[in-house]
Amino acid sequence: MESVPAILIWLTPYILSVAAFVILLEQISYLKKKRSFPGPFLVLPFFGNVISLARNPTSFWEVQSAMAKSSDVGFSVNYIIGRFIVFIRSSELSRKVFANVRPDAFHLVVYPFGRKLFGECNILYMTGQEHKDLRRSIAPNFTPKALSTYIELQQRIILKHMKSWIQMPESNTKPFPLRFLCRDMNLETSQNVFVGPYLTNESQKRFEAEYNLFAAGLTALPIDLPGFAFRNAKVAVSRLVETLAVCVEDSKTKMKSGDAPACLVDFWMQEIVRETATSEAEQTREKQPPHTSSVELAGHLFDFLFASQDASTASLLWAVTLLDSHPEVLERVRKEVAVFWSPESDKLITADQLREMRYTEAVAKEVIRYRAPAAMIPHVAGEDFPLTDGYTIPKGAIVFPSVFESSFQGFVDPYRFDPDRFMEDRQEDWVYKKNYLSFGVGAHQCVGQRYAINHLVLFIGMFTSLFDFKRYRSDGCDEIEYLPAIYPRDGCKVVVSLRCPS
Incomplete structure (x- = not known):
């Protein structure tokens, strides 16, 4: 029987040949997607340009911008850990991406692995009529009267x-x-504006601790195992939503009694109480209208809180x-x-x-x-999408419309x-x-x-x-x-x- 080292020596040429073939296919796939448009001609196998991105993100995106400026197409391409990316500098093309967020075009990402943290029902990932209905339900939260209450x-x-x-x-x-001082100030401001009187001092402290765990997990590797920052963040989000669901219930009770709204959740619940009181679904008790359960509303409240922080x-x-x-x-x-x-x-x-x-x-x-502040808003191409007359973004590509670059045009x-x-x-x-x-x-x-x-x-x-x-x-x-x-x-x-x- 041959020894293990001998077997490995015998297999080495075959392993190297397979690896070389995979690398060749990867380069061909990248070049096929890139075509003649601005971007690196060759990329590091498997990793692409992730090292330069991790080492100096500012420099990485400046290089992408410079490549996009090198031609009149308004975008450049690259490759990061098996994913083809498209960086968009042109305001017109960025608006085209924003205007085509739907199942058969672009899917909003915002944060890497955000779906695992926030859940599929997050407003960020909704499209179509469901998204319109939720936006319509949110409107009372930002009327002039509501904003006047928040200002104080x-x-x-x-x-x-x-x-x-x-x-x-x-x-x-x-x-x-000032960074962490402003962050703490914003967190307390959001808590008071959004759920005001419904968080006790003790629950507010727990809330801050849970939110810090969530914030730490945002930039961590998505390792969903006990002890890792990403798992801690997921658990923290669940506990935060549970806390906010109690606030929603308390606010519903208060608004049913006819009290004046004192914070964002009150303005929201006031409208929901009015709608459910007159709806057939509420009268028959068969089912509630969409976006009115306390847990679902708490999840959306967390979305507001998150959006108001970073x-x-x-x-x-x-x-x-x-x-x-x-x-x-x-x-x-x-x-x-x-x-x-x-x-x-x-x-x-x-x-x-x-x-x-x-x-x-x-x-x-x-x-x-x-x-x-949100310099780029990442999207994923759910299908091949014709960005220009001469270029189609391939399905699965991560697309980065640059809000920052648009700000310096026109x-x-x-x-x-x-x-x-x-x-x-x-x-x-x-x-x-x-x-x-x-x-x-x-x-x-x-x-x-x-x-x-x-x-x-x-x-x-x-x-x-x-x-x-x-x-x-x-x-x-x-x-x-x-x-x-x-x-x-x-x-x-x-x-x-x-x-x-x-």
Whole structure:
């Protein structure tokens, strides 16, 4: 009987031949999909360009952009761990992808392995009539009356956190990163705005701990085994939804008694209670209308909470970064806000006053344009899709429409931070609307964009009025870091001090 080493030596040429054949097929498949369009001519077997992506995501996407700019087709291609990818720079082509989210075209991904974390019933993955019905049911959450209620809640939490920042030992003299401080502030703001009085202090602490587990699992490898971050995140999502389902039930009870809405879930339940009270399904008790069960509603509430975290935190940091480097803009913001609010006042900014702060809102819109937090919105091609007359995206390809790249197309002097572009005399957000894709477009356009802008305006107004601040400058501190929203690389380190007595 031959020894194992001898057998292996005998098999080696055959193994190498099979491996070489598989590699050859892989390269041929890639080149067939790539054709003559911009992209690397050869890719590393099996892994593709994942190493350069993992090592420096910013550089990787800059290279993709440069390749897309090298021709007039508006896109480039690449290959990552067995998946063919298409990076889209052209605003027109990006809008084409956004407008064709449906089972036989593109499937929205947003986050890798998101379906495993969020579940198939998540609003991100819905299409057709089901998606339209759910969006229609969500509409009462973002009426002017509802937004006015949220504005008060937002301000109270923002002020609470900012006053705690100035009490930190590092304040006044030492720089500290704002990233995690803003994240914690946003999480508490979302909790209060969305489910307000229905979370006790104890459940709020548990909620924060569970959400941190979820956040850690977002960027982890999808290893669904005990002890791994991804499994911990899945379990955390289940527990978070259970907690929110209790809040939904409590809100339904309160709205049935005729109380006034005090938070987002109340506005939602008020409408659902009204609908179910008059529906035949409710009268016969045979079945409830769609999207009205407490667990399902809790899942959608979690979607709102998640959507309001990462991107919003990134925008707050870029606002501080850009205001520090543009003192003339900062001064105009402070003058405008001072007309309506000061730190010494015990009054809050009203909804009407917020609408009058047009320049501060223009600053917020320009921050979102200049540093679109969700820089790319990944989709998967469910079928072959004709992107242009000369190119069809192959089924299974991951498509990256670049919101970031669109933001620097069409606008006047687009690489300049210039809030005046959004003032009434220029209105570039309408003139170049096709390039302003930060909140998406089409059926999946962000339903809470007015809420997000209000939050950024309130933060800018209060932060600049309450604090004198200075960015701590280090090499590369303002470079973009993908986490997966885009952040300043240093987490926005600042030195803050009070401008006036609080």
